[in-house]
Amino acid sequence: MRRWARWPGLATTFGNGLVNANLGSIAGNAGLYAYEASLLLALYVAFNASANLLLVRGRTQFGVPLITQGLLALYAFAALVAMLVPGVATAAIVRCACGMASAALITFSIYCWMQALPAKVRPIALVLGISLPQVGMPLARMIPVEELGLSGWRGLAGIECALALLLLAASNALPMPPSERKRVLCKRDVLTYALALSGYLLLCLVLATGRLLWWTDTPWLGVALAISVPLLCAALVIELRRRDPLVKFDWLTTGTMVRFAIVALVLRLALAEQTYGAVGLLSAGGLTNDQLHLLFGIVSVAMLAGILITVLTLKPARLPWQVVGAAVLIAAGALLDSYATSVTRPPQLYLSQALLGIGTTLFIGPALLFGFLQVLQKGVDYLVSFVVMFSTTQNIGGLAGAAWLGTYQTMATRRHAASLSEHVLAQDPQVLSRLQSQGVAQFSASLQREAAVLGFNDSFVLVATVALLAGALLALQLLWPRVATLWRGVRA
Numbered sequence: 001m002r003r004w005a006r007w008p009g010l011a012t013t014f015g016n017g018l019v020n021a022n023l024g025s026i027a028g029n030a031g032l033y034a035y036e037a038s039l040l041l042a043l044y045v046a047f048n049a050s051a052n053l054l055l056v057r058g059r060t061q062f063g064v065p066l067i068t069q070g071l072l073a074l075y076a077f078a079a080l081v082a083m084l085v086p087g088v089a090t091a092a093i094v095r096c097a098c099g100m101a102s103a104a105l106i107t108f109s110i111y112c113w114m115q116a117l118p119a120k121v122r123p124i125a126l127v128l129g130i131s132l133p134q135v136g137m138p139l140a141r142m143i144p145v146e147e148l149g150l151s152g153w154r155g156l157a158g159i160e161c162a163l164a165l166l167l168l169a170a171s172n173a174l175p176m177p178p179s180e181r182k183r184v185l186c187k188r189d190v191l192t193y194a195l196a197l198s199g200y201l202l203l204c205l206v207l208a209t210g211r212l213l214w215w216t217d218t219p220w221l222g223v224a225l226a227i228s229v230p231l232l233c234a235a236l237v238i239e240l241r242r243r244d245p246l247v248k249f250d251w252l253t254t255g256t257m258v259r260f261a262i263v264a265l266v267l268r269l270a271l272a273e274q275t276y277g278a279v280g281l282l283s284a285g286g287l288t289n290d291q292l293h294l295l296f297g298i299v300s301v302a303m304l305a306g307i308l309i310t311v312l313t314l315k316p317a318r319l320p321w322q323v324v325g326a327a328v329l330i331a332a333g334a335l336l337d338s339y340a341t342s343v344t345r346p347p348q349l350y351l352s353q354a355l356l357g358i359g360t361t362l363f364i365g366p367a368l369l370f371g372f373l374q375v376l377q378k379g380v381d382y383l384v385s386f387v388v389m390f391s392t393t394q395n396i397g398g399l400a401g402a403a404w405l406g407t408y409q410t411m412a413t414r415r416h417a418a419s420l421s422e423h424v425l426a427q428d429p430q431v432l433s434r435l436q437s438q439g440v441a442q443f444s445a446s447l448q449r450e451a452a453v454l455g456f457n458d459s460f461v462l463v464a465t466v467a468l469l470a471g472a473l474l475a476l477q478l479l480w481p482r483v484a485t486l487w488r489g490v491r492a
Helices: 004-013 014-030 033-062 064-084 089-117 118-139 145-172 187-213 219-240 257-270 272-284 291-312 316-337 346-376 381-422 429-438 440-491
Strands: none
Touching: 004 145, 004 346, 014 033, 014 089, 014 118, 014 145, 033 064, 033 089, 033 187, 033 381, 064 145, 064 291, 089 118, 089 145, 089 381, 118 291, 118 346, 145 291, 187 219, 187 381, 257 316, 257 346, 257 381, 257 440, 272 316, 272 346, 272 381, 272 440, 291 346, 316 440, 346 381, 381 440
């Protein structure tokens, strides 16, 4: 049982990671613009976030195994259709099905670990269930780009179909104890889901394409964002006024949870340094995923090491300090990356990305478990609500992090390009020599590449600053009672 329990977790994000890692090459072969390809990622996040809402009742009415297997079957069927009829439309359908199936797999993975581990170490099941899916992203970057590039959408759909069928077989091989089922779904649940899905779709569309189309140059981005806000607010108002809401929000009113939620969200934004920053830096240097296999192999091992450290040091009182430690590791990795140059290659990033890998899993497991223990004091009914909100904020936070970091890097690149251009003088002998040997176009491209590297360095410094501030805020919250007691003693 323990041997099987790890696979649903590892595979939860693998399908989306595969698309995320290779979307550029596949979309290029399909003749798509970058912003058009990014819409596929927005679909995944929107359907993943909204599916969590409906799955709250779906698990109660149909049971965790049945709802998981049903969504995996839908995922496999969608991928099979995409194999037979490859194209952007069927690829979009697969992303929607993948997002919903991934939402179900997170809970299923946690349940599997709970069954696999003894009762006295059940909290570890939460850590493993939420941490192992993070390893799926770097693992997906180790699939050869050439194989996917040659077969395009059909090859990608084939891998996802095989993955869905493998997970479906694994879920049947993992018998779950029977649970009490009762009819809980109602029409108002569908209304909440429809409003939330529509709002998430528009919000994710804006976050995914804003930095590519540019926020102030594309009016419909503002319109989409303006519409998403009332849709999400309407879903929230409906839930707040219900006697039996899908998600209970009153656990968010405590000061401890609000402050911790802010720190957790900020750190999730900072983790975009690995998925967007480091990859973008190396891509600017002309590297592809096929040249980054060893780097992401090291990241995968580092993430597993982070999980091991979390498990070995796991105690309720240490959970916030583990998150502080994760913030320090994230900041250290980002600072090391901020010294990159145009000739930086993967070996120079092994240490920094390993630190970020450890920080990722050292953060996400304890963050979930800390909130879980806080909410547990309010009752079992609040636990599902917390898991739903945590998963939703982490998914949308990841997309928002890439948008935030990408926007800052673009602005910094423009600033550095203008600054470098000011120092390029036509009468400078070195400039004349470079122009004669390279030509104007190649010289301009070299200048832009240097500006891009400097822009990435600035974004890494920003990430380090934000991570340190988040860690300091949480540390201050933890130490404040002792400081206040000591101060009162001094004054007395």
